[in-house]
Amino acid sequence: MEQPQPGDGPVKKRLGVMGGTFDPIHHGHLVAASEVASLFALDEVVFVPTGEPWQKDGRPVSAAEDRYLMTVIATASNPQFSVSRIDVDREGPTYTTDTLRDLRAAHADADLFFITGADALEQIFSWRDAEELFDLAHFIGVTRPGHTLTDPGLPAGGVSLVEVPALAISSTDCRLRVARGEPVWYLVPDGVVRYIDKRRLYLEDQDDHREGTGTGAA
Ligand SMILES: Nc1ncnc2c1ncn2[C@@H]1O[C@H](COP(=O)(O)OP(=O)(O)OP(=O)(O)O)[C@@H](O)[C@H]1O
Numbered sequence: 001m002e003q004p005q006p007g008d009g010p011v012k013k014r015l016g017v018m019g020g021t022f023d024p025i026h027h028g029h030l031v032a033a034s035e036v037a038s039l040f041a042l043d044e045v046v047f048v049p050t051g052e053p054w055q056k057d058g059r060p061v062s063a064a065e066d067r068y069l070m071t072v073i074a075t076a077s078n079p080q081f082s083v084s085r086i087d088v089d090r091e092g093p094t095y096t097t098d099t100l101r102d103l104r105a106a107h108a109d110a111d112l113f114f115i116t117g118a119d120a121l122e123q124i125f126s127w128r129d130a131e132e133l134f135d136l137a138h139f140i141g142v143t144r145p146g147h148t149l150t151d152p153g154l155p156a157g158g159v160s161l162v163e164v165p166a167l168a169i170s171s172t173d174c175r176l177r178v179a180r181g182e183p184v185w186y187l188v189p190d191g192v193v194r195y196i197d198k199r200r201l202y203l204e205d206q207d208d209h210r211e212g213t214g215t216g217a218a
Pocket residue numbers: 019020021022023027028029032115116117118119120121142143144145167168169170171172173
């Protein structure tokens with residue numbers, strides 16, 4: 001990736017965009033964003049929780065406000081990280097073309113770098129208006145345990161593939177662990193463990209009054 005050179009004109013802000021359902025956000029997401037921020041000299045990474053993740057059909061997704069708040073809690077201590085409500089506040093299914101158009105309108109002075117794991121990148125041509133995506137942002141595909149990172153045929157120069165520290169963590173596994181009464185400490189940030197416990201998320205039976213709530217936080 002070319003770095004800006006003196007005499008190139010006004011230096012544009014380099015804004016990373018980490019989209020995800022974040023149900024819940026975990027350390028795999030945070031490490032990927034941090035590593036890409038360092039490798040690509042990003043000024044900021046904005047996390048964008050989905051509103052209605054239309055491809056996650058077949059299972060209920062937690063309320064957008066809960067996913068948004070967990071993302072705020074998880075990123076609050078990093079001055080380079082922020083969280084956007086644009087997808088949570090837009091009605092209807094979440095399409096990344098909308099996300100990127102809205103972010104470009106809000107940050108006209110920025111180049112956008114959309115960060116995506118190997119599994120999501122593999123599916124990118126099933127996203128709505130996929131061919132428009134690459135005019136809106138540069139895509140950065142990151143390695144993820146259990147998935148092979150390959151360019152799915154994006155336009156030349158449209159994607160960079162990078163290796164990030166391997167964390168075999170998924171939101172699915174975190175949810176299952178909570179439902180089984182197993183701990184999620186150190187898979188998700190401490191504040192997110194507490195939030196899951198407080199809101200009684202991911203329990204098989206939301207009215208279950210078992211001792212402890214399955215996060216191991218009690
Ligand atoms: N452990 C990980 N390492 C690298 N990238 C990841 C990791 N987990 C998720 N990602 C990437 O982060 C983005 C958002 O992921 P998402 O919120 O769907 O989490 P998930 O763990 O894949 O969730 P689920 O298990 O519910 O499908 C996607 O681009 C995904 O590929």
